[in-house]
Amino acid sequence: MRILLIGGGGREHAIACALARSPRTEKLYCLPGNAGISEVAECIEGSVMDFEHIAKAVKEKNIDTVFVAPDDPLYGGLVNRLERDNVRCFGPRKEAAIIEGSKAFSKEFMTKYNIPTALYRTFDNYDEAKKYIEECPLPTVIKADGLALGKGVIIAETRDDARKALEKTMLDKAFGNAGNTVVIEEFLTGKEFTLLAFCDGKSFSLMPTSQDHKRAYDGDKGPNTGGMGAFSPAFVYSEEVMKETVERIVVPTVNGLIAEGRPFKGVLYFGLMATENGVKVIEYNARFGDPETQVILPLLKTDLTSIVDACIDGTLSDIDVEWEDGCSFCVVMASGGYPGKIVKGYPITIGDLSEDIKIYHSGTAFKDGQLVTNGGRVLCVTTKGKTIAECREKVYSEIEKISFKDSEYRRDIGIK
Ligand code: AMP
Ligand code: GLY
DSSP states (O other): OEEEEEEOSHHHHHHHHHHHTOTTOSEEEEEEOOTTGGGTSEEOOSOTTOHHHHHHHHHHTTOOEEEEOSHHHHHHTHHHHHHTTTOEEESOOHHHHHHHHOHHHHHHHHHHTTOOBOOEEEESOHHHHHHHHTTSOSSEEEEESSOOTTOOEEEESSHHHHHHHHIIIIISOTTGGGGSSEEEEEOOOSEEEEEEEEEESSOEEEOOOBEEOOEEEGGGEEEEOSOSEEEESOTTOOHHHHHHHIIIIIHHHHHHHHHTTOOOEEEEEEEEEEETTEEEEEEEESSOOTTHHHHHGGGBOSOHHHHHHHHHHTOGGGSOOOBOSSEEEEEEEEOTTTTSOOOOOOBOEEOOOOTTOEEEESSEEEETTEEEEOSSEEEEEEEEESSHHHHHHHHHHHGGGEEOTTOBOOSOTTTO
8 A cells, every 4th residue: 555644743643653564555655744753654745734735746656545634634625635536535524524623513413313412502693602601501611613723612610711712712713713603512520531433434443442631731720732641441431331332422423424424434533521411422523533542553453554444445344453452651742831832943852761662753843853842742652551550650750751941741641
């Protein structure tokens, strides 16, 4: 296979490593990639949203399969565009990626198919939304409808916070046009976890559960981020929780998308909350999660390229997707100030690390041969082991050997 991977973060580094491992991979390209990815793939410059540039590269490099990892090009229709040239694509068409691309769509979809989720109202008129937040129960959750790098969700504890969040989203356009419509929903309490599934447009194959840490600071304080650390399996995992999740959420979602004429191919991401009243959907994504992928893919025993082919061909039920039994764990090192303003270009030094540690690069680049910071989330430090506690100890003792100016990371991943 001659594969092009689209994206350039930690998630893509983990995907690139899994694809590069396969004897079926003849050549691996990545656009735009990053410093870490360039060690396992040939990087091609360009924007993930420049579809014509990508289509041209596919022709020039004789690529047969494109793996689209990030949300923007998926919802923007990159798969639709490349399929016009008969290119094999791993990832949903935009008609299916809307499950992530519009929260208003996904809430309506869940209501229609009786999939448990937080109660909600949708508004595209500021005055009506304002009126609603003056009387809704607190805390309340205000979400920009569209894609906002995982940052378009504000949890408001007080009436005043709710007013500010609404202003920020709808009037100040802090998340651009993503905030033209807002979903205001019930605040749920419980234990959050993530479930990912490979889908081939007909059936699905579940991956191990995982748990992300979305808040920037220790103790789940501070603003929401793309994710500051993760581990697998999630603490809530039990046969009973899984059975309920599959029956009440996964099956109706996959079948509902088929019924809507939007069959899903690729990775479907279920952001879930185990509440006192059962498991509920917090959000859907139409792709692998970041940093969940960095803990999930190292546990995959089956060749990822065969799964990619099976998802594209609709033959997923013919293969056995196998996983290691153990645990997997990661901590994200971010630039100071993330998820707000950050400075790029600081040199990164990495000491002699234990063999058990694997680093996936997020925002990194080479500048005159020196590895430097190049984004909000910089590195993802991962390991595998028998227990989460063992993994946690390993990562936190090794992470001290990695340094760059103003680096930040959470010290409580996997404790709660
Ligand atoms: P989302 O982008 O929709 O996943 O939201 C980001 C984060 O906000 C989630 O991972 C949750 O931690 C939190 N969140 C979102 N919706 C709710 C809700 N209805 N109740 C409680 N927390 C929520
Ligand atoms: N870690 C959350 C996400 O990828 O959306």
